[in-house]
Amino acid sequence: MKHAGIVKKSDFITWLASREAVITSERLIRRHKELVSSVSAMEVRNVKETVFPGFGTLFSYRWEDRRWIIEDIPVTAKKCTVLVHPCEATALNEVLDRVFMNGEHPERDYEKLRSSLELVTIACEEPESTCFCRMVGGDPFRRVPDTLFVVPLEDRLYVECEEPNVWELWKKCVKVPSEVEKEIAEKEKKSREALPDPPLSEEVPEQLYRLFEDEEWDNIAWKCLNCGACTYLCPTCYCFDIHADGRLKGYQLRSWDACMFPRFTLHASGHNPRPGYRERVRQRVLHKFSYFPMREEGRFGCVGCGACVEVCPVNWDIREAVQRMVKKSGAGYARSS
Amino acid sequence: MYEDKIRKIAWDLLEKGNVDFIIGWEKGSLPFLTAPLICRDVAETERLVWNPFCANNLARYLKYYKGGKEKIALCVKGCDARAVSVLLREEQIERERLVLIGLPCHGLINPKKLLENFPDITPGEVEWEEGILRIRGKEENIVHLLEGSCTRCRYPDPPIHDFLVGEKLGEGYAESSEVEDMLEYYDKMSTEEREEFFAREMERCIRCYACRNACPLCYCQECFAESTRPSWVSPAPLAFDNLLFQLGRTMHMAGRCVECGACGRSCPVEIPIDILPEKVAESIRKEFGFESGLDTGETAPLLTYREDDQEDFIK
Amino acid sequence: MKTLDWEPKIVAFLCHWCSYAGADLAGVSRMQYPPNVRVIRVPCSGAINPLYIFKALREGADGVLVSGCHPGDCHYISGNYYARRKFMVMKNLLEWLGFEPERVQFSWVSASEGQKFSQVVEEVVESVRSLGPARKMIKEFSFDVRR
Numbered sequence: 001m002k003h004a005g006i007v008k009k010s011d012f013i014t015w016l017a018s019r020e021a022v023i024t025s026e027r028l029i030r031r032h033k034e035l036v037s038s039v040s041a042m043e044v045r046n047v048k049e050t051v052f053p054g055f056g057t058l059f060s061y062r063w064e065d066r067r068w069i070i071e072d073i074p075v076t077a078k079k080c081t082v083l084v085h086p087c088e089a090t091a092l093n094e095v096l097d098r099v100f101m102n103g104e105h106p107e108r109d110y111e112k113l114r115s116s117l118e119l120v121t122i123a124c125e126e127p128e129s130t131c132f133c134r135m136v137g138g139d140p141f142r143r144v145p146d147t148l149f150v151v152p153l154e155d156r157l158y159v160e161c162e163e164p165n166v167w168e169l170w171k172k173c174v175k176v177p178s179e180v181e182k183e184i185a186e187k188e189k190k191s192r193e194a195l196p197d198p199p200l201s202e203e204v205p206e207q208l209y210r211l212f213e214d215e216e217w218d219n220i221a222w223k224c225l226n227c228g229a230c231t232y233l234c235p236t237c238y239c240f241d242i243h244a245d246g247r248l249k250g251y252q253l254r255s256w257d258a259c260m261f262p263r264f265t266l267h268a269s270g271h272n273p274r275p276g277y278r279e280r281v282r283q284r285v286l287h288k289f290s291y292f293p294m295r296e297e298g299r300f301g302c303v304g305c306g307a308c309v310e311v312c313p314v315n316w317d318i319r320e321a322v323q324r325m326v327k328k329s330g331a332g333y334a335r336s337s
Numbered sequence: 338m339y340e341d342k343i344r345k346i347a348w349d350l351l352e353k354g355n356v357d358f359i360i361g362w363e364k365g366s367l368p369f370l371t372a373p374l375i376c377r378d379v380a381e382t383e384r385l386v387w388n389p390f391c392a393n394n395l396a397r398y399l400k401y402y403k404g405g406k407e408k409i410a411l412c413v414k415g416c417d418a419r420a421v422s423v424l425l426r427e428e429q430i431e432r433e434r435l436v437l438i439g440l441p442c443h444g445l446i447n448p449k450k451l452l453e454n455f456p457d458i459t460p461g462e463v464e465w466e467e468g469i470l471r472i473r474g475k476e477e478n479i480v481h482l483l484e485g486s487c488t489r490c491r492y493p494d495p496p497i498h499d500f501l502v503g504e505k506l507g508e509g510y511a512e513s514s515e516v517e518d519m520l521e522y523y524d525k526m527s528t529e530e531r532e533e534f535f536a537r538e539m540e541r542c543i544r545c546y547a548c549r550n551a552c553p554l555c556y557c558q559e560c561f562a563e564s565t566r567p568s569w570v571s572p573a574p575l576a577f578d579n580l581l582f583q584l585g586r587t588m589h590m591a592g593r594c595v596e597c598g599a600c601g602r603s604c605p606v607e608i609p610i611d612i613l614p615e616k617v618a619e620s621i622r623k624e625f626g627f628e629s630g631l632d633t634g635e636t637a638p639l640l641t642y643r644e645d646d647q648e649d650f651i652k
Numbered sequence: 653m654k655t656l657d658w659e660p661k662i663v664a665f666l667c668h669w670c671s672y673a674g675a676d677l678a679g680v681s682r683m684q685y686p687p688n689v690r691v692i693r694v695p696c697s698g699a700i701n702p703l704y705i706f707k708a709l710r711e712g713a714d715g716v717l718v719s720g721c722h723p724g725d726c727h728y729i730s731g732n733y734y735a736r737r738k739f740m741v742m743k744n745l746l747e748w749l750g751f752e753p754e755r756v757q758f759s760w761v762s763a764s765e766g767q768k769f770s771q772v773v774e775e776v777v778e779s780v781r782s783l784g785p786a787r788k789m790i791k792e793f794s795f796d797v798r799r
């Protein structure tokens with residue numbers, strides 16, 4: 001059930017200030033400074049840092065009295081309110097959660113950090129030149145499940161959620177006047193139209209898979225530097241590496257890793273199944289646009305936030321790559337939307 | 338028009354079969370960006386561009402072709418050509434396999450600075466023709482928009498080239514009194530401020546290795562930073578390890594770095610990391626009178642010595 | 653951060669032919685020098701990679717001493733001349749970045765200079781002691797970005 005309401009901006013800010021901790025993403029601050037400027041919000045470059053940080057300790061170990069002593073280091077998680085855009089909320093809700101919390105063996109630390117978050121999704125009125133959420137099933141006004149959906153208006157906010165009881169803010173909300181409803185619908189339409197890339201069709205994952213051996217990958221991949229900028233700043237990339245730091249005493253660390261690095265797939269024998277830029281770039285594209293959706297009921301592993309496009313030192317644009325391959329595969333775009 | 342000349346040269350080279358492909362820049366998918374382009378087909382040469390947003394040092398791509406047979410035409414700015422010259426000196430590629438399209442460079446524009454100085458500017462409003470920058474129809478001085486490394490440029494003309502498109506410029510912005518040298522800003526800091534600054538920057542580093550991978554002279558098969566036996570630095574982006582990675586890399590650049598700034602420009606979290614190798618390049622210039630990449634026959638300063646080298650720091 | 657029972661740990665990279673022999677001489681001649689140094693023998697000062705020094709600091713050394721033959725005496729003729737250039741560049745960089753110069757020190761000690769060796773070690777240990785433990789090198793881990 002959808003519940004909608006209107007709340008004064010000042011009430012929203014007061015509510016935020018009353019939260020234990022507030023986190024926002026860099027792109028949100030760029031666009032909605034006014035919402036968080038008076039709250040001491042922590043800024044993250046990439047929303048996945050809140051649940052899957054760049055590095056962390058798993059346990060400590062030391063050699064003592066001729067035996068190893070291992071001590072668990074559980075994470076401490078504070079309750080946090082996270083203000084993000086729909087793509088970022090989707091990344092947590094529909095990609096990372098599926099990876100780390102699905103099934104019988106949820107990842108302990110992830111689960112703990114994740115369950116301490118409450119997500120507030122701020123709709124995007126002005127998509128940037130790097131945005132392409134629509135292409136991968138998103139929308140600048142997407143109501144991401146289990147989040148509070150917010151559209152900032154002049155001095156009020158339009159708020160929408162499924163479960164009003166869990167949001168304290170709801171007490172301050174009043175009924176939505178019909179002219180506001182219209183305004184929202186217009187904004188929604190306008191914003192959607194600002195995103196030129198239409199949604200990819202359902203066949204894309206399977207069709208791309210067939211192009212595994214295609215030689216076009218060579219041309220697509222050539223300019224890529226094989227660095228970690230795109231994957232490290234991608235909100236859905238979840239690969240990590242585990243390593244011990246210290247010989248007789250130290251920590252077991254976990255840190256981000258990336259399929260773009262040659263060492264990522266290097267075997268102990270010296271053999272590397274992904275020896276060149278071609279294989280590595282193909283992996284990144286296919287993982288997000290083929291393997292992941294084939295396994296996860298069509299959910300693309302990319303949320304279209306454009307972070308990778310923004311940071312790439314050689315302007316390697318994943319939209320171009322995908323569109324080129326999709327065209328080649330003949331899969332095309334979904335008709336509806 | 339310079340771009341036309343470049344395309345013409347590229348076209349001829351491919352058409353005559355003198356080279357297998359051309360490496361240059363094309364228009365990027367975002368405003369004020371270009372992307373590296375490889376043209377194997379004459380038709381693709383139409384996409385080549387040349388403007389103050391051609392930030393990538395294309396000499397970086399030569400490592401793919403080490404030991405191969407391909408003949409390669411490469412578009413080179415002053416610093417790119419210096420990097421090629423170092424690669425030649427280090428025998429990473431053969432001169433016979435290269436055709437260098439030299440481009441005297443007026444300096445790169447930092448897109449951030451451009452947007453700061455001209456809010457809401459769109460690409461259509463920026464024109465660039467033969468060294469003259471016009472913004473919204475008005476002629477503007479590029480010096481306020483320069484990338485950090487360009488403020489210290491001493492060799493805007495490619496020291497080695499086979500073609501030269503445009504007039505030689507003679508001297509770079511290092512000579513100009515209008516431009517503040519990027520390093521001066523950091524030199525002016527007190528040691529404590531600098532220490533503090535680097536500590537903060539190193540906390541932000543995510544160890545993506547974009548800086549290393551963008552550098553034309555970091556061509557090692559296995560970088561010390563990723564070696565596991567021995568492991569020199571932790572693969573985790575711990576601040577101190579980040580610093581050690583940068584120190585190690587900077588030491589590997591000593592006497593080799595051509596001060597192109599490609600490393601700094603490639604950083605996704607905007608750490609001006611090129612100041613470290615450039616600082617070392619400066620100290621090598623001062624101590625040994627050596628500048629890298631000007632002459633392919635030179636001996637790198639750390640591969641030689643003088644008996645009377647300074648040693649007052651040694652007990 | 654100085655604690656009462658803290659003793660500086662110094663890693664010393666000594667070239668096999670001169671400084672290591674010098675240290676040996678200091679030992680057999682029963683010269684006193686502080687026990688804070690951990691000696692690592694290397695073939696020649698020219699073989700010392702700056703990474704060795706960085707790694708030592710990373711693993712918890714409070715200071716590093718690098719020592720080789722006097723200029724002209726290198727067993728491999730010129731290793732120490734190369735080393736001298738390399739270390740000068742490195743030292744300039746480290747100091748510019750705000751590393752205390754005392755943390756990484758250099759000396760020439762010949763095989764017959766047992767006396768000089770013990771004196772150099774003494775100086776290095778005392779200067780590092782007065783700086784205190786290497787603060788910035790202490791690794792701090794935190795799993796939670798929301799700490």
Ligand code: SF4
Binds near residue numbers: 224226231308313316
């Ligand atoms: S696509 Fe860009 S950011 Fe990603 S690895 Fe390649 S060069 Fe780096």
Ligand code: SF4
Binds near residue numbers: 088128134305
């Ligand atoms: S991709 Fe852009 S428009 Fe779409 S949800 Fe993300 S920030 Fe908003």
Ligand code: SF4
Binds near residue numbers: 544546
């Ligand atoms: S490019 Fe920037 S973030 Fe990446 S490793 Fe280099 S300094 Fe660190």
Ligand code: SF4
Binds near residue numbers: 555598
């Ligand atoms: S270290 Fe940086 S400035 Fe120096 S050559 Fe490499 S990329 Fe250019």
Ligand code: SF4
Binds near residue numbers: 549556562586590
């Ligand atoms: S940092 Fe050093 S080891 Fe790594 S690629 Fe560059 S030159 Fe090679």
Ligand code: FES
Binds near residue numbers: 667669721729730
């Ligand atoms: S052998 Fe002692 S410095 Fe070379």
